[in-house]
Amino acid sequence: MNVFKKIISLVAAVCIALPPCAFAQDSVATPEVPVVCLLTCAPGQQIYELEGHSALRIKSSTSDIVVNWGLFDFEAPNFVYRFVKGECDYMAGAVPTDIFLHHYAANGRTVTEQTLNLTPSETFRLTNAIQTNLLPENRTYRYNYVKDNCATRILDLLESCADDSLTLQPVHAPIVGENPTFRSVMRHYHSSYPWYQFGIDLALGSGIDYPVTTAETAFAPVLMMPLLEKASIGNRPLVSGTRTLSESPDATLPPTPWYLTPWAVFSLLFVVAAFITWVDLLRRKVSRWFDTVLYSAFGIAGCIIAFLVFISSHEATSPNLLVLWLNPLCLLVPLCIWVRKGRRFLISYQILNFAAICLMIILLPVMNQTVNLAIIPLVATDMIRLLSYIYITRCERKRKNLYRIRFSE
Numbered sequence: 372m373n374v375f376k377k378i379i380s381l382v383a384a385v386c387i388a389l390p391p392c393a394f395a396q397d398s399v400a401t402p403e404v405p406v407v408c409l410l411t412c413a414p415g416q417q418i419y420e421l422e423g424h425s426a427l428r429i430k431s432s433t434s435d436i437v438v439n440w441g442l443f444d445f446e447a448p449n450f451v452y453r454f455v456k457g458e459c460d461y462m463a464g465a466v467p468t469d470i471f472l473h474h475y476a477a478n479g480r481t482v483t484e485q486t487l488n489l490t491p492s493e494t495f496r497l498t499n500a501i502q503t504n505l506l507p508e509n510r511t512y513r514y515n516y517v518k519d520n521c522a523t524r525i526l527d528l529l530e531s532c533a534d535d536s537l538t539l540q541p542v543h544a545p546i547v548g549e550n551p552t553f554r555s556v557m558r559h560y561h562s563s564y565p566w567y568q569f570g571i572d573l574a575l576g577s578g579i580d581y582p583v584t585t586a587e588t589a590f591a592p593v594l595m596m597p598l599l600e601k602a603s604i605g606n607r608p609l610v611s612g613t614r615t616l617s618e619s620p621d622a623t624l625p626p627t628p629w630y631l632t633p634w635a636v637f638s639l640l641f642v643v644a645a646f647i648t649w650v651d652l653l654r655r656k657v658s659r660w661f662d663t664v665l666y667s668a669f670g671i672a673g674c675i676i677a678f679l680v681f682i683s684s685h686e687a688t689s690p691n692l693l694v695l696w697l698n699p700l701c702l703l704v705p706l707c708i709w710v711r712k713g714r715r716f717l718i719s720y721q722i723l724n725f726a727a728i729c730l731m732i733i734l735l736p737v738m739n740q741t742v743n744l745a746i747i748p749l750v751a752t753d754m755i756r757l758l759s760y761i762y763i764t765r766c767e768r769k770r771k772n773l774y775r776i777r778f779s780e
Contacts (some may be wrong), residue, residue, distance in 0.1 A: 402495075403431050403432060403433075404491045404494050404495075405429050405430060405431040405434075405494060405498060406429075406430050406431070406486060407427060407428070407429055407486075407487045407489060407494055407497060407498070408427070408428040408429075408430070408484045408485060408486045408487060409425065409426075409427060409428075409484070409485045409487060409525065409595075409596070409599060409610075410425065410426045410427070410428050410437060410471075410482055410483070410484055410616070411423055411424075411425055411482070411483045411485070411592055411593060411595070411596040412424040412425075412426070412475050412480050412481070412482050412592070413480045413481040413482070413483075413593065413619075413621075413622065414480070414560065414593065414622070414623050415478055415479075415480050415622050415623065416478075416622060416623060416624050418564075418567055420480075421560050421561060421564065421567070421623070422557075422560045422591040422592055422593055422594075423591070423592035423593035424439070424441055424521055424592050425439070425441075425521050425522040425525055425592035425595060426438060426439035426440075426441075426471065426521070426525075427439070427501065427525055427528075428468055428484065429498060429501070430468070435467065435468045435469075436465045436466065436467055436468060437465065437466055437467075437468050437471040438463065438464070438465045438501055438505065439463070439464065439471075439521055440461060440462075440463045440512070440520070440521045440524040440525070441461060441520070441521035442461060442462040442463070442464045443459070443460075443461050443462065443514070456678075456682065456683050456684065456685075457515075457683045457684035457685035457686075457688075458513070458684065459513075459514045460511050460512065460513060460514060461511070461512060461514040461520075461521075462510050462511050462512075463504050463505055463509075463510040463511075463512070463524075464505070464510065465505060472616055472617055475617060476617040476619065478622060479619040479620065479622035480619060480622045481615060481617060481618050481619050482615070482616045482617045483596060483613065483614070483615050483616070484613070484614050484615070484616050485596065485599060485600065485610045485612070485613050486610065486611050486612045486613075487529075487609060487610060487611070488604070488607055488608055488609055488610060488611035489532075489604075490534055492534060493532050493533055493534055493604075496532040497528060497529070497532040500528055500531065500532060501528065504528075512524075515685075515686075516590075516685075516687070517553045517579065517587075517590045517687065518590070518686075520590060521592060522589050522590060522591065522592040522595045523589060523590055525595075526586065526589050526595065529609075533604050534604070534605070535604050535605030535606075536604075536605075537602060537603075537604055537609065538602060538603045538604070539585045539586055539589075539598055539599075539601075539602050540585070540598075540601040540602065540603075541585045542585075542588070542594065542597050542598055542601070550582045551582065551583055551588055552579060552580050552581060552582060552583055552741075553579035553580075553583055553587070553590065553687070554571075554572070554575070554579045554580055554741055556583075556588060556590075556591055556594065557571060557579075557591075560591060560593070562626075563623065563624075563625075563626035563627065564624075564626070564627060565627055565632045565633055565634070565745070566627065566632075566633060568743065569633040569743050569745055572741070572742060572743035572746070573672065573676060573693060573697070573743070573746075574675070574676065574679055574688060574691075575685075575687045575688055575691070576680070576687065576688060576689055576690050576691030576692065576693070576740055577690055577691070577692070577738050577739055577740035578686055578687035578688070578689070578690075579687045580739050580740055580741050581739070585598070600613065632745070633743070633745035634744060634745045634748070636745075637745050637748040637749050637752070638748045640748065640749070640752055641748040641749075641751050641752045641755075644661070644665070644752040644755060644756060645755060647661050648755050648756065648759045651759055651763060652759060652762070652763065655763055655766055655767065656763065657708070657759070657760055657763055657764075659708045659709060661756075662704055662705070662708055662756060662760070663704070663705040663708060663709075664705075665752070665753075665756065666701045666702070666703075666704035666705055667701075667702065667705045669697055669701040669753070670699060670700075670701035670702030670704075670705070671702075672697045673694070673697040673698040673699050673700070673701045673702075674699050674702075676691060676693055676694050676697050676698065677694055677698055677699055679691065680694050690738065690740075691740070692731050692734050692735055692738055692740055693731070693742070693746075695727040695728070695730055695731040695734075696727060696728050696731050696750060696753070700720065700724075703716075703717070703720050704717060704720070707720075714764065717760065717764075718760075718761060718764050718765075721757040721760050721761050722761065724753070724757050725754070725757055725758070725761075728750060728753065728754065732750075
C-alpha cells in the first residue's frame with residue numbers, strides 16, 4: 372500500500388472518530404444547507420483505477436470534505452485470497468477536499484465536480500445518512516465489483532434521500548451500446564489492456580452477461596457521471612452545474628501492442644503446437660515435454676476457475692462453462708504422461724476432455740456466456756494435442772498388436 376493510502380486511511384479514521392462537525396447544524400440559528408457535489412476521478416494506471424472513482428464532496432462555510440467508499444488495505448492479512456473468494460471488505464472514509472484533490476492531481480488524474488440540485492430536506496437526509504454510514508460500526512462493507520462499490524453506494528444514497536423519485540435516462544453512447552451488459556461495459560474501459568480483460572473473461576461466467584438496467588450501468592464511476600448529468604428528481608435536473616477541479620492529460624498506461632495481446636500470443640502458441648503435432652504425427656511419438664508445460668498451465672488456470680466456481684461467494688463467477696475445459700483434471704497429463712501405466716489412463720482422459728470441450732462449445736450460446744476471442748486458439752491448441760495423442764497412442768497399440776501376431780506366427 373503506497374504512502375497516500377496509508378495517509379488516507381489514517382485521516383479517514385480520524386475523521387470518523389471525531390464528532391460529525393462537517394454535518395453539524397446550529398440548533399439556534401437557521402441551519403446552513405451544505406452543498407453536495409459528485410466528484411468523478413478519471414481512470415488511472417492501476418487495474419482497479421481503469422473505470423475511475425466516485426466520491427461525494429460536502430462543503431459549507433466551515434468545512435469542506437470528501438467522503439468516498441473506496442478505501443481498502445491491500446496489505447491486510449489474506450487480502451488477495453479474500454478478494455478472490457468474494458469476502459473482501461472496503462471502507463467508507465472522509466478526508467479534507469484539498470488532500471483528496473492533491474492526490475489525484477499528483478497522479479495525473481482529472482477530477483470533475485457535478486453540483487447536485489438537492490432541496491434542503493434532501494440535503495440534510497443525505498448528509499445524515501452519510502454521517503451514519505461513517506460510524507465505526509457501519510463504515511465497513513462487503514465489496515462487490517459490479518453490485519456494491521464506490522459508485523453504486525452513492526447512487527443508492529441519492530435514491531433513498533430524494534423527495535421525489537430519482538429518474539435516470541439511458542446514456543446513448545458507444546460506451547454502453549443498445550443492450551449493455553456488465554461485461555460489455557468492462558470491455559470498453561479495458562480495451563487497451565486486453566490481458567486484464569482476458570483474466571476477467573476467464574474468471575467471470577454468465578452472471579455478467581445479462582442485459583443490465585440503466586441504474587446498474589452506474590457501477591463504472593466514469594459512466595455514472597454522464598448518467599447523473601441527464602438524471603432528474605421530480606421535474607428538476609439532478610445536476611445544476613459541472614466544472615473541472617483539476618485537469619490532467621490521460622494518466623493511463625499506453626495500450627498493449629497488438630503483438631503482445633492474448634490473441635497474438637495464443638495464436639502463435641497454436642502455430643507452434645500445430646508444428647509440433649505435425650512432427651509428432653510423422654514420427655508417431657508424442658512430445659511429452661510440450662504437453663507437460665501446456666497442460667500444467669491449463670491445470671493451474673483450471674484450479675483457479677474451479678475455486679471461483681465452487682468455493683468463491685462472488686455471484687458472477689458461477690456458472691462458468693469454461694470449467695468444462697479448464698479444470699484441475701488437466702494436471703493429470705503432466706502427472707501421468709511420463710509414467711508408462713499412466714499413458715493408458717490418459718487416453719480415457721483425453722476422450723473425456725474432447726467430449727467436455729464439445730459440450731462447452733454447444734452450451735456457451737445456450738447459457739448466454741460471452742467468451743474472450745483469445746480463448747479460441749487456446750481451445751484449438753488443446754484439441755489438436757488431445758486428438759494427436761489419441762491417434763498416435765491408438766496407432767502404437769495397433770503396431771504392437773500386429774507385431775505380436777506376426778511374432779506368434
